[in-house]
Amino acid sequence: MTRALAVYRDYVAGRFWPLFLASMLGWLGLLLFDATVEIPVLCTSGRDAMSDVSSIMAAVWLINGSAALLLPWLMLSWLLMLAAMMAPLLAPSLMHVWDRSLAQRRMRAALLFLLAYALAWMLALGLLQAAALLLRILAGGEVAALVLALVLALAWQPTGLRAQLLRQCHARRALPAFGLRADLGSLRFGVAVALPCIGACAGLMLVPLSSPTAHLPLMVAVSILMVVERYG
Incomplete structure (x- = not known):
């Protein structure tokens, strides 16, 4: 925890203050706007679970608006969450991308890395949002869904596979210095960092x-846990 706080102090005072700023702006955006998906309460027979799920999913689109209206707001919420x-x-x-790139290409390399990382995570958040929605439907309510999500997260946390994925999040690779190969190298590195991070953090x-009501406080708690785990 002490090391994590020291890292945050380095963000504010050091060369990576833009990351701290991006995080603070993300939290501010989530305070002002945080899209959630409402689920109607329907009476179901219990004899055909998949039919019940299909009926509820159809009703979800009706009360939340069409996909053309709902998806952009959800994507904005995911982007703020990611930041x-x-x-x-x-x-x-x-830091690895910045230090391993030529001076005239550093900003470009960093932006390409961030673009690839963000795109991979945005796709993952779409799948996680769908999984959370399905969990709430099958569990029959938000509280039950939250309990199930917590059980899944706690079961995933101590596994050897997750520990391996966390180590891969920290992996470094050689980055080409010139031309198109350098651009592609930055993009590939962004994906290479994002994928194990997604695997390790998906449960959290x-x-x-899974809980629209406590969405923001739970995000704060999960964020603190991930920072302490990474730098603690």
């Missing part, structure tokens, strides 16, 4: 997504 929660975790990887991220 708020993941920016503090990116300093080592971003499912917890706030």
Whole structure:
């Protein structure tokens, strides 16, 4: 915990203050706007679970608006969530990209890395949002869904596979210095960092997504846990 606080002090005073700023702006955006999906309460027979799920999913679109209206708001919420929660975790990887790139290409390399990382996470958050929605439907309510999500997250936390994925999040690779190969190298590195991070953090991220009522406090708790785990 002490080391994590020291890292945050380094963000404010050091060269990675933009990451701290991005995180703070993300939290501010979530305070002002945090999209959630409402689920109607329907009477179901219990004889055909998949039919019940299909009926509820159809009603979800009706009460939340069409996909063309709902999806952009959800994507904005995911982007703010990504900035708020993941920016503090990116300093080592971003430092690697910055230090291994030629001076005239550093900003470009960093932006390409961040673009690839963000796109991978946005796709993952879409799948996690769908999983959280399905969990709430099958569990029959938000509280039950939250309990199930917590059980899944706690079961995933101590596994050897997750520990391996966390180590891969910290992996470094050689980055080409020139031309198109350098651009592609930055993009590939962004994906290479994002994928194990998604695998390691998916269980934790499912917890706030499963509870629209406590969405923001749970995100804060999960974010603190991930920072302490990364730098503690």
